Amino acid sequence: MLKRVIVFLSLTITFLLGAYDKPLFEEYKTTLKTVDKTRAVIDDSPLIMVGSSGIILHTFENQESMIIARAMVISKDGKNAALEIIPFDSLTQNNFPKMSIEPKTDDIIILNYLYGRSLIVTPNYESFKKITDFFIDIEWIHPDITAAFLAKRYIPNPDRKRFREMCSINMTGLIAFNMNNMGYFVDCVSFKVIKAFKIPIESDKTILPFYSRISEHIGTYPINLGTKEITDYNEYYKHLLGVK
Numbered sequence: 501m502l503k504r505v506i507v508f509l510s511l512t513i514t515f516l517l518g519a520y521d522k523p524l525f526e527e528y529k530t531t532l533k534t535v536d537k538t539r540a541v542i543d544d545s546p547l548i549m550v551g552s553s554g555i556i557l558h559t560f561e562n563q564e565s566m567i568i569a570r571a572m573v574i575s576k577d578g579k580n581a582a583l584e585i586i587p588f589d590s591l592t593q594n595n596f597p598k599m600s601i602e603p604k605t606d607d608i609i610i611l612n613y614l615y616g617r618s619l620i621v622t623p624n625y626e627s628f629k630k631i632t633d634f635f636i637d638i639e640w641i642h643p644d645i646t647a648a649f650l651a652k653r654y655i656p657n658p659d660r661k662r663f664r665e666m667c668s669i670n671m672t673g674l675i676a677f678n679m680n681n682m683g684y685f686v687d688c689v690s691f692k693v694i695k696a697f698k699i700p701i702e703s704d705k706t707i708l709p710f711y712s713r714i715s716e717h718i719g720t721y722p723i724n725l726g727t728k729e730i731t732d733y734n735e736y737y738k739h740l741l742g743v744k
Contacts, residue, residue, distance in 0.1 A: 551692025554611035614673030647712035
């Protein structure tokens with residue numbers, strides 16, 4: 501608990517002083533030590549966070565490599581980290597047969613995959629600007645792009661499935677959410693909070709479903725099929741992330 505408070509305080513102080521110019525997340529590359537169906541074990545590292553995800557690569561005899569699965573960290577103990585293996589479907593091509601290669605010992609895994617790119621969800625321009633100006637090492641996908649995706653599909657209340665879809669389309673590994681005076685970096689695959697930070701916000705203005713310059717064009721289906729608009733920004737996204 502004390503460690504968490506120290507982290508929050510240090511980030512708050514840095515917000516007041518200027519931009520965070522260090523890499524916030526680093527990729528961690530290693531090999532699978534053991535594999536048992538949909539579970540695997542790797543060496544633990546300080547770079548690994550429970551909830552972080554990555555890709556598993558298989559190398560063929562000709563030394564060419566291919567992504568064969570995803571994995572996300574479900575636990576760690578300082579020595580080993582346990583992974584859940586899940587299908588990789590971001591590059592699905594229905595015109596080609598599906599690969600049936602299963603992960604095995606010594607296959608390569610890259611965790612914190614695509615953590616250098618992030619979607620962002622904030623209630624107003626002020627918080628959007630403060631976060632993006634602060635974390636300058638991250639390539640931010642402008643919320644106009646995600647808002648256009650939702651507007652085209654008449655989705656005023658994006659859920660986890662839609663956020664994962666937007667992550668896949670934009671090749672991002674993270675989503676940054678801002679509620680009240682807190683920020684949360686969430687892994688696109690596991691949808692777990694992997695880092696939280698305090699952010700002082702002066703404006704209480706709220707744009708739904710999140711800040712963008714085209715949010716007002718995100719409506720429901722002409723014939724409402726259960727697509728209800730968000731009424732409380734903070735409560736909706738807190739419930740979505742499972743935070744208090």
